[in-house]
Amino acid sequence: MFKSKTSFKAVILAAGKGTRMKSSKPKVLHEIFSKPLVGWVVDSINEIYPQNNTQSIVVVGHGANDVEKYLKKYENATCVLQKEQLGTGHAVSMATGELKDFCGTVLITCADTPLLKSSTMRSMVEYHLEHNADVTVMSAIFDNPFGYGRIVRSQDGGIEAIVEQKDANDEQKAIKEVNAGVYCLKWESVKNAFGELKNNNSQGEYYLTDIVCWAKEKNKKALSFVIENPDETLGINSRAQLAQATQIMKNEKLNELMETGVTIVDPLSTSISPETQIGADTVIYPNTYINGKNKIGSNCKIGPFSHFRGNVEVGDYSKIGNFVELKNAKIGSHTNVSHLSYVGDATLGSNVNIGAGTIFANYNSITKEKKRSTLNDGVSIGSNTVIVAPVELGENVFVGAGSVITKNVGENSLALCRTPQKEYPDWVEKQKKLLNKGDN
Ligand code: UD1
Ligand code: CA
Numbered sequence: 001m002f003k004s005k006t007s008f009k010a011v012i013l014a015a016g017k018g019t020r021m022k023s024s025k026p027k028v029l030h031e032i033f034s035k036p037l038v039g040w041v042v043d044s045i046n047e048i049y050p051q052n053n054t055q056s057i058v059v060v061g062h063g064a065n066d067v068e069k070y071l072k073k074y075e076n077a078t079c080v081l082q083k084e085q086l087g088t089g090h091a092v093s094m095a096t097g098e099l100k101d102f103c104g105t106v107l108i109t110c111a112d113t114p115l116l117k118s119s120t121m122r123s124m125v126e127y128h129l130e131h132n133a134d135v136t137v138m139s140a141i142f143d144n145p146f147g148y149g150r151i152v153r154s155q156d157g158g159i160e161a162i163v164e165q166k167d168a169n170d171e172q173k174a175i176k177e178v179n180a181g182v183y184c185l186k187w188e189s190v191k192n193a194f195g196e197l198k199n200n201n202s203q204g205e206y207y208l209t210d211i212v213c214w215a216k217e218k219n220k221k222a223l224s225f226v227i228e229n230p231d232e233t234l235g236i237n238s239r240a241q242l243a244q245a246t247q248i249m250k251n252e253k254l255n256e257l258m259e260t261g262v263t264i265v266d267p268l269s270t271s272i273s274p275e276t277q278i279g280a281d282t283v284i285y286p287n288t289y290i291n292g293k294n295k296i297g298s299n300c301k302i303g304p305f306s307h308f309r310g311n312v313e314v315g316d317y318s319k320i321g322n323f324v325e326l327k328n329a330k331i332g333s334h335t336n337v338s339h340l341s342y343v344g345d346a347t348l349g350s351n352v353n354i355g356a357g358t359i360f361a362n363y364n365s366i367t368k369e370k371k372r373s374t375l376n377d378g379v380s381i382g383s384n385t386v387i388v389a390p391v392e393l394g395e396n397v398f399v400g401a402g403s404v405i406t407k408n409v410g411e412n413s414l415a416l417c418r419t420p421q422k423e424y425p426d427w428v429e430k431q432k433k434l435l436n437k438g439d440n
Contacts (some may be wrong), residue, residue, distance in 0.1 A: 008049060010109065011095045011099075011106055012045070015059050015064075018237065028111040029067060030242055038067060044121065049122070055076050055077075059080055060080070061081065062085075080098060082094045089194065089205075089208040102187050104186075104187060108208070112237070124136060134189045135185055135220065135221070137222070140226070150179070151175065159222050179209060196214065260280060271291075282297070292308070294313070296313075297317070300319065302314075305322040306322065309325065311327065312329050324343070335349070345370050351378050355381050373392065373393075380398050382398075385403045392409075393415070394413070398414045399415045399416070400415070403418055405417060
């Protein structure tokens with residue numbers, strides 16, 4: 001839709017304290033599926049127009065250093081500091097330096113609404129452009145609108161103002177259409193507003209929402225875009241809302257997987273991150289936790305009680321069983337890791353069998369280095385084996401149970417690394433005799 005990446009930018013408000021989290025960590029760094037809230041928001045913005053490499057200008061304040069440090073991994077995110085939190089309008093004015101001569105659409109959203117979908121934001125931007133609006137506000141209809149800014153409409157149905165809960169009269173408080181806190185601005189047309197907003201309200205803050213009245217006064221076009229699914233606008237202000245958002249994200253993922261042919265035996269006890277792909281006819285057994293980005297093939301059996309920690313690939317027809325933890329692993333097809341194992345930083349081929357209680361020792365706690373091991377196709381590992389990285393086992397290698405493997409093994413070999421078994425005949429009887437002697 002945008003011909004060049006210069007015509008669409010985003011501003012993310014992330015300076016607030018998040019008092020109700022009762023945390024020493026900035027609110028926007030609290031995590032869902034191990035990804036900070038602000039990360040979910042930047043990722044969704046990047047997905048609105050994936051070819052556009054959209055710049056996100058993030059307004060940081062509380063815990064600015066930590067938030068900035070996290071955002072370093074996003075090349076297209078720029079942080080601007082709001083030293084004092086004087087309101088949402090003031091926050092956006094901190095970004096005006098970055099947007100000086102910019103011509104195009106600025107989407108403004110908050111860092112604490114991780115459920116807002118890129119497709120919803122894209123629809124809103126398209127609505128804003130089609131109607132050639134100067135300001136478009138995302139609104140939602142809530143049965144209980146308490147706490148939100150209310151959308152005041154004029155007789156012709158257009159929007160006239162947004163009135164905050166604390167400034168609203170009884171008639172306004174009865175309005176159920178609320179401001180979701182997401183805006184599209186035609187920047188060149190409204191940028192002057194940010195020098196002109198006033199703070200003469202009950203909170204003494206510069207409200208971004210006043211841009212609607214400002215636009216009206218200047219004969220500019222202000223519209224609202226009503227969101228279909230109000231769940232998406234859930235803002236995280238407390239630990240309870242963090243848990244609620246996690247549940248919504250997880251349930252959505254489970255439903256999507258079931259619709260595409262994955263069996264989830266017990267959705268209540270299963271968690272799967274939205275960033276995991278799973279092929280059809282794979283069965284996920286209860287109490288399985290799949291976190292981070294993973295790709296699981298079709299016709300696999302996963303769980304019960306499996307734990308994926310991210311960056312794991314599993315080929316078709318493989319089995320990951322109970323009490324198996326996986327991280328940073330590439331596993332082929334028809335491979336079984338059936339019980340009580342840890343597979344981290346490893347590549348396993350196809351038709352590999354990993355016996356119970358096998359551990360991939362990938363970490364050196366002195367050098368703090370992690371190393372990788374590779375098991376080629378057809379390898380069979382006996383129970384209670386330790387594979388000490390970095391090693392490579394050739395095709396069809398057979399490792400005897402209880403081995404500690406520290407060197408490479410050539411294909412088709414048996415590797416055995418344990419003290420040979422000794423037998424002491426009649427040892428028990430001898431011990432008993434010794435005991436009896438002592439009694440006399
Ligand atoms: C805001 C809207 C309200 C809307 C609601 C939706 C205003 C005045 N009100 O209210 O109409 O219904 O969001 O959730 O905008 N922030 C800063 N700097 C500041 C103040 C806030 O960066 O100086 C950030 C916060 O970190 C947060 C966002 O802006 O991410 C919203 O601020 P918040 O104080 O939560 O606004 P609400 O009172 O919820
Ligand atoms: Ca809020």
